[in-house]
Amino acid sequence: YDTEEHTLRELRIFLRDMCKKLANNRLFFMFTKPVDTEEVPDYTTIIKKPMDLETMMMKVDFHKYECARDFLNDIELICQNALEYNPARTSADKQIRHRACSLRDYAYTLIKTEMDSDFEDKCQEIAKKR
Ligand SMILES: COC(=O)N1C[C@@H]2C[C@@H]3O[C@]2(Cc2nccnc23)C1
16 A cells, blocks of 8 residues: 555556557657668767657656656657757658647647646655655
8 A cells, every 4th residue: 555656556547648649649640659760870860869659658667757747858859859850941841840849739738737736746746755
């Protein structure tokens, strides 16, 4: 009967639902899996910390997130990586940058509207103690 573990378990359930909602939105398909370094050989020379939604789902299951802020930090990483690797004024680059900003805004809004702020505060207190 450890209430901290109950709290973190509830956080993981919430974050899996977040991952699912983001990954199931066809607008964000390019963020669902790691960029294929065979297809895009220079990707890891430019992007030092790749991130994607499938990796984030695995991180939830490996208990890597102790609060929603840590989860949003990885969403921010997905967004920043896309802005950095796709800077051109071509329509393809513009579209992926727009989608990256939409992913970031949608994730922040989902969490802000669907997560109890006292619950997040409790998670951050637990994270601080660890
Ligand atoms: C989050 O996704 C991305 O930042 N990218 C950048 C890559 C460049 C372009 O689009 C990506 C995949 C790809 N594969 C083959 C040829 N060209 C591309 C997806």
